[in-house]
Amino acid sequence: MTYSPPTAEQRFVLDHVTRMDELAAAPRFEAATPDMVDAILEGAAALAAGEWAPTNRVGDTNTLKWNDGTVTMPPGFKEAYRAYVDGGWGTIDSDPAFGGQGLPFALGFVVLENLGTANMGFGLCPILTSGAIEAIASHGSPEQQEMYLPNLVSGHWSGTMNLTEPQAGSDVGALRSTAEPAADGSYRIKGTKIYITFGEHDLVDNIVHLVLARTPGAPPGTKGISLFLVPKVRPDGSRNDVRCVSIEHKLGIHSSPTCVMSYGDNDDCHGWLIGPEMGGMR
Numbered sequence: 001m002t003y004s005p006p007t008a009e010q011r012f013v014l015d016h017v018t019r020m021d022e023l024a025a026a027p028r029f030e031a032a033t034p035d036m037v038d039a040i041l042e043g044a045a046a047l048a049a050g051e052w053a054p055t056n057r058v059g060d061t062n063t064l065k066w067n068d069g070t071v072t073m074p075p076g077f078k079e080a081y082r083a084y085v086d087g088g089w090g091t092i093d094s095d096p097a098f099g100g101q102g103l104p105f106a107l108g109f110v111v112l113e114n115l116g117t118a119n120m121g122f123g124l125c126p127i128l129t130s131g132a133i134e135a136i137a138s139h140g141s142p143e144q145q146e147m148y149l150p151n152l153v154s155g156h157w158s159g160t161m162n163l164t165e166p167q168a169g170s171d172v173g174a175l176r177s178t179a180e181p182a183a184d185g186s187y188r189i190k191g192t193k194i195y196i197t198f199g200e201h202d203l204v205d206n207i208v209h210l211v212l213a214r215t216p217g218a219p220p221g222t223k224g225i226s227l228f229l230v231p232k233v234r235p236d237g238s239r240n241d242v243r244c245v246s247i248e249h250k251l252g253i254h255s256s257p258t259c260v261m262s263y264g265d266n267d268d269c270h271g272w273l274i275g276p277e278m279g280g281m282r
Helices: 007-016 020-024 034-052 055-061 077-086 105-118 120-139 142-154
Strands: 065-067 070-072 158-162 178-181 187-197 207-214 225-231 242-247 258-263 270-274
Touching (some): 007 034, 020 105, 034 077, 034 105, 055 077, 055 120, 070 242, 077 120, 105 120, 120 142, 120 158, 120 187, 120 225, 120 270, 158 187, 207 270
Parallel strands (some): 158 207
Antiparallel strands (some): 065 070, 187 258, 187 270
């Protein structure tokens, strides 16, 4: 099936619903000129149709592989992801201080929509990274922002959200993962998370996991949950104590590795608090 991005419909929404001209009147978004909007629409359409759509069938017929904690994406996925990174398509709506273009989120979402409709499973990777960027930009320390946002914004690293556990899904307050404070100001994370989208893959050198866990003495329920930044590769370049122990076998979205993640098997998983303690659910 040939994929055709809905460029005309997107332009209509941007003009008449989002009212891009009104956004562009603000100094913050003055670069969102009609020519810039057209260029983004056309470029995002070309990327989705030319690079990502051809991977859709491949992801179903030559599925990703798990082997001893690593996940190998299907043929052609690295090249398609590299085209996304090289084109700067993840930078559109991010802060210029961290390598972004500072344009309205609606324009960045055009890219996410096109990639997701070209290959739904594959498109979840940049969507999860976008969420990690937002969380760190809004609640991370200046040091965390400086260390992680440039590579997340560029797409050289990807991000995840680790909420669900075997006994805690819709009832997130039942989660049991723990975070013990360490002398160096970090925490030691321990627990198992399930259904973690793109928890492990070979498209990037580092995966930045955002993990919900409980500190010692935290009250039960959602009030006792904190959020931690747990990178696959620590700032000193060493491998963190986090591992993908399996991937789910699903009816669909085969291009997305849905992972079971284990933290702290060797009691050496380093994590850093994002925002205030017990402020993870805000």
